[in-house]
Amino acid sequence: VMALKGRDFISLHDWSRDELEEVLSLAQWQKARLKEGIQDEPLKGKQLGMYFAKPSTRTRLSFEVGIQQLGGRGLFLSAEDLQLSRGESIADTARVMSRFLDGIMIRTFAHQDVVELARWATVPVINGLTDEEHPCQVMADLLTIQERFGTLEGIKLAYVGDGNNMAHSLMDGGAKFGMHVTVASPEGYKPDPGRVARAQETAERHGGLVEVLTDPAEAVRGAHVVYTDVWVSMGQEHEAEQRRAAFRGYQVTESLMRLAAPDAIFMHCLPAHRGEEVAAEVIDGPQSAVFDEAENRLHAQKAIMTLIMG
Ligand code: CP
Numbered sequence: 001v002m003a004l005k006g007r008d009f010i011s012l013h014d015w016s017r018d019e020l021e022e023v024l025s026l027a028q029w030q031k032a033r034l035k036e037g038i039q040d041e042p043l044k045g046k047q048l049g050m051y052f053a054k055p056s057t058r059t060r061l062s063f064e065v066g067i068q069q070l071g072g073r074g075l076f077l078s079a080e081d082l083q084l085s086r087g088e089s090i091a092d093t094a095r096v097m098s099r100f101l102d103g104i105m106i107r108t109f110a111h112q113d114v115v116e117l118a119r120w121a122t123v124p125v126i127n128g129l130t131d132e133e134h135p136c137q138v139m140a141d142l143l144t145i146q147e148r149f150g151t152l153e154g155i156k157l158a159y160v161g162d163g164n165n166m167a168h169s170l171m172d173g174g175a176k177f178g179m180h181v182t183v184a185s186p187e188g189y190k191p192d193p194g195r196v197a198r199a200q201e202t203a204e205r206h207g208g209l210v211e212v213l214t215d216p217a218e219a220v221r222g223a224h225v226v227y228t229d230v231w232v233s234m235g236q237e238h239e240a241e242q243r244r245a246a247f248r249g250y251q252v253t254e255s256l257m258r259l260a261a262p263d264a265i266f267m268h269c270l271p272a273h274r275g276e277e278v279a280a281e282v283i284d285g286p287q288s289a290v291f292d293e294a295e296n297r298l299h300a301q302k303a304i305m306t307l308i309m310g
């Protein structure tokens, strides 16, 4: 077994390919056991704090159900209820939390706040989404792709839309597994150049390719996976109008899907907006994998928690 106990899960960039592979294979095994009705409890008695500064459906459900299935328990901590909202520092909060908890999951705005929390916490910290990254989602996505295609290496994933947290983590994860990741975004909404460069270097070392383009058709041609996400992320509500205008032409439609491989799947981290980033016929059609993908949040995160909190 790899020495992953005590590690933080903040960015896919920080974990090696072998370590991420360990997560995927444990997730696969735990998922199969659960489907057979066998429930192991490797985290019996462990307490996971779940801090949310943004709303959530999937992340909250999957962490709360997941830690319970592992024999532990999850404590939901909303931002407004903590003294953090009245100015208590992240450093003090982290040190106090560490005296009670065996792990901390955090969803917030600034990525740096998660890094800061982890710096002071003496228990593992899991990133449940920041403005810059969503690594747990991508582990669920990789699990889903592996289930559908039997492999990750050489798979082409086209991400169409906002160069946001999802785009960043998909580039990080895809690069590590030797995938071909294309991102098509309009000018002004491309992924962060520093993160693109970092992912491109990683891809080069792992036999993959990361490309940032503007034209969705060019990005999608021959893809096995067509992925999109909302045009207006949490915290960007005030930019909604200008974003909807900027992303016109970036909707994943049936005609765009026809440019992908014949057996291509459609993916979306959810929540989705039908008629904006994706046409209803696509997300509700036979190529859509979105609910398997959502379920896999549970299995991927149980594996992460087992490895770092066990
Ligand atoms: N995909 C995802 O993280 O969903 P929630 O915002 O509902 O947690």
Ligand code: NVA
Pocket (backbone or CB within 6 Å): 129, 131, 164, 165, 166, 229, 230, 232, 233, 234, 269, 270, 271
């Ligand atoms: N990019 C979206 C993802 C939601 C899971 C957001 O940050 O709101």
